Amino acid sequence: MSVFFEQLLNGLTIGSFYALVALGYSMVYGVMKLINFAHGDLFTLGSYLGYTVLVVGAGWVTANFGVWGGMAVAMLAAFLGIAVAGILLERIAYRPVYKAGRLPLVVSALGMSIFIQNGIMAIWGPRFQAYPMTAVPKEIITIGDIRITALQLFILLLALALMGLIYWLVEKTTFGAAVRAAALDKDTATLMGINFRQVIFFVFALGPALGGIAGVMTGLNYGRIIFNMGWVYGLKAFTATILGGIGNIPGAMIGGLLLGILETLFAGYVSSAWKDVFIFMVLILVLIWRPTGLIGEKTAEKV
């Protein structure tokens, strides 16, 4: 039984990464109806920003703020840096073609993905980089037979807390209501006095920034980063978004966590070689049964 719980914990950890990245896809899609293909690369950029913070001056940040403090600084830097990058991305690549329709937007997104990925390679090099071992807490917590690193537990709790925060922000506050209204019908929402530009600013700052934090968490937890890693996470997070229902905040979270858990349990009890086949089979079955995903895209009832 303890093996089952351990696998569940593994799945939750993987799933929370997927969910954080998926949130960014879903928020942007909800408001802009655009699949932001550059999102996975912003995630990578966040990971590299955190790495830079932790290695600069031979670990100056860790030495002065301690291991946990250093991690917090790295995450904050990635959060702010990627929020700025997200806003710039919208200004430079999406706003000018927004009125041209959806296809030019998607092409622009793909172009930015390649641009950011190659930019990262040009700055940090094509080889693997490793987060410094000294910047990561080494404590291992044992509950019965279950072993979990303090870092893994922290990442899991932080990810869940961030998801809770976003849920509260979008579903329970007045500003969140404005975001949802803009997602439902941009023109009517604008007529009602909602500042659409402000909403776009919000989703392009927060969505990528969450991905940036997830990038730092990935680096801290696994140690290994490379310029093209955004592809794998982007693909899985995108799958999670579709699974939960694109444009839907709780859908992205549930999709991400579910994907992580299903993937892990299948790999643990059946075969890790076939786990992706299984995942995409589940996705197809869900889409046949519910074409808009598990929770479904919210559409306005037109009377």
Added chain:
Amino acid sequence: MKRILLVVLSAVLVLSLLAGCASPATPTATPSPTATSATPTPTPTPTGGGVIQIGLQAPITGNFAAEGQWAKQCVEVAAALINAKGGVLGKQVEIVVADDASNPKDSALAAQKLISQGLKEVIASYGSSVTAPAADLYDKNQVVSVGYGCTAVSLTMDKLRPYFFRTAGRDDTQSEFFAKLAVEKLGAKKIAIMHDNQDYGKGVAEDAMKYLKPYVDAGTTEVVYYDAITPGENDYSAAITKIKQLNPDLLFFTAYYPEAGLIIKQARQAGITCTFVGNNSVPTPEFVKIAGNDAIKGALMLNEPMPQFLTYAESTQFLNAYKAKYNEIPGSIWAVYAADALNALCAAITKAGGTDPDKVAAAMRTMTDAKGITGSLLFTERGDRKDIPYYTYIYDDKGELALYK
């Protein structure tokens, strides 16, 4: 205002496309201290222009960028040594590099690029699944290609490619060596084998099963876990938790170093203390960097002779020249094999008296006295290297390798 924005946007798009296309296709964009690859002659006339051009296809970018860069540096050092001795047939050797980004799709493009430049001899490449499509193209276009980091048995045994050779050994030798080591030397009763479902990793794993079979039939040992992971991911905890529960004496990992580093790190974190054996693409400085010194202490590695353990006169000369230029020794044996691929091609060109691919291929098969950095350069009829020995190495707590006795 609109117009300015449009101009900026199209500039961004064009730039990003350029960045996307340019970096895999023109490896000369990477700052290179040598002038050899940066000055292509306008008309490649390998036999008449005072130079002999030899192609190098390597993963300059992508997941195995480290291997590609070591290979490039090794080949350039080897070329400089040959040129210092007067070149080949009185002509200077010039290296033309193409990046295959360690994936099969870009590999075909890189091969096309070198073929269309009129090269007749190339060194290609690292990774068996990456080498296979390129080897097919070279073969079809009658270009002699010599692999350096591709050990899958299938490359020479699945079909005959008359123009393909390799300076690396073959994985069945490795798997047979592993089976003996695991059972007879280490006395492992429960063995776990993990591969990555690609030509190379799966090939080693399958051969290991084949050579373990007599021991399994005799009841001396059993294979408790045999499964694949997906390369490129970060979290292998599901597979590791499963292995932990099966409690093996030995975990044999048969794939590349990026995943090996994560697997051993996550396995030690999860509390798996069994012997870890990595196959011949694992022991590199990159593996140490990813896993960390603590995790790899005591890990066993199977490999053909590592660069730091080579003792031939040619290897001392080569390693000294390399060290003088880069202040370290090559990170893996595969990069050194790339240099030996150049040595083999040059010896064959000398013997054939020119770069005619048919004559060079025939010379490769019949050479008897060519000496390389890694020993005699002798090839079988199918293009395999003859007489490659295998050794076991062990990591100490500083991330250094020593011979394991």
